[in-house]
Amino acid sequence: MNLQFTPDSALAGGLVLGSMVVAKRLNAGKNLGVSGETKAFAQGRGEATNASFLLGLVAAGYIAPMILGAQAAVPMVEAPRAIVAGALVGFGSALGCGCTSGHGISGNGQLRVRSMVYTCVFMVVGALVVAVTGTLDELHVSQATKTLDAVAHSPEAKRVLYGKVLAAGVAVQASLHTLAKREGGGVTDFIKRLELVSEHFAGLFFGLGLVISGMTNPAKVAGFLAVTSKAFDPSLVFVMGGALALVVSAKFLSQNVLGVARPSMARAFASAPKYVDDKLLLGATLFGIGWGLAGVCPGPGLVNLVLNSGREITLWCAAYLLGQKAHARLDA
Numbered sequence: 001m002n003l004q005f006t007p008d009s010a011l012a013g014g015l016v017l018g019s020m021v022v023a024k025r026l027n028a029g030k031n032l033g034v035s036g037e038t039k040a041f042a043q044g045r046g047e048a049t050n051a052s053f054l055l056g057l058v059a060a061g062y063i064a065p066m067i068l069g070a071q072a073a074v075p076m077v078e079a080p081r082a083i084v085a086g087a088l089v090g091f092g093s094a095l096g097c098g099c100t101s102g103h104g105i106s107g108n109g110q111l112r113v114r115s116m117v118y119t120c121v122f123m124v125v126g127a128l129v130v131a132v133t134g135t136l137d138e139l140h141v142s143q144a145t146k147t148l149d150a151v152a153h154s155p156e157a158k159r160v161l162y163g164k165v166l167a168a169g170v171a172v173q174a175s176l177h178t179l180a181k182r183e184g185g186g187v188t189d190f191i192k193r194l195e196l197v198s199e200h201f202a203g204l205f206f207g208l209g210l211v212i213s214g215m216t217n218p219a220k221v222a223g224f225l226a227v228t229s230k231a232f233d234p235s236l237v238f239v240m241g242g243a244l245a246l247v248v249s250a251k252f253l254s255q256n257v258l259g260v261a262r263p264s265m266a267r268a269f270a271s272a273p274k275y276v277d278d279k280l281l282l283g284a285t286l287f288g289i290g291w292g293l294a295g296v297c298p299g300p301g302l303v304n305l306v307l308n309s310g311r312e313i314t315l316w317c318a319a320y321l322l323g324q325k326a327h328a329r330l331d332a
Helices: 007-027 034-042 048-068 079-095 102-109 113-133 156-181 189-213 218-225 235-257 278-294 298-307 311-331
Strands: none
Touching: 007 102, 007 156, 007 189, 007 235, 034 048, 034 079, 034 102, 034 298, 034 311, 048 156, 048 189, 048 298, 079 278, 079 298, 079 311, 102 113, 102 235, 113 218, 113 278, 156 189, 189 235, 189 298, 218 235, 218 278, 298 311
């Protein structure tokens, strides 16, 4: 298969991803990180809010074809490689406390040095693994033509559709935010129910953003990491750029213009560690190896469990969860 450079859909998907990161922060006061949601269950502390988010994420794989149109089948590495990759991503994300969403978007969007270091490490390691282990060949990606010469702009109808998805996600979360604010600041049973709804829609729209952006296609991820190949595909730069631009802007506006002191559905914003230690670096390295081997990270993996169901992605997800469980046992 030949890759195409898709800046329009990548940017649109990134904006959808960023909007849900902002919504989760302003509503529940939490950072959006898919590996963190699954890690909670691996450690035996999973709550209804974690389940609600993950159900929404998986549901995105089911409804994406209904909303976005039929989705082309995507390649996947063979089963043994998928198992190793999933286990490394699971263990690495648990050890390093994050993944492409938790550190890559949420953490970097909060301008945390810890997340910047983690992201740089897993990007470099992922690129090296793709170059050394032939991930592009495993995914049947042609390296005969230059991807940057094949720019695929989204038709107007698709751009309008992506705008509607973004607007719908923002409208739903803004409505829930307003309802919560009317409660006067207390964390009542009604607020807890609103939070469950907000978490579910955050997962749902985040999943749709992953599909729109192309993150659910392992070949595009591998193409992004293949910086020395003709198949290099910079589309994911637009995904991350769009998401981070929105998150950073929202952070500045909420703190310096709107004066937001607390989330609408919690008593305070969740804090995160600021230090860089050996666990963070090792976790990022293991995550990068796993990401480079298969081109799959937690969010896209769980969406593809439904959207592109098959033996290999099922094995990847099982190995990912077992990897997180193994970390929980070793860390106990």
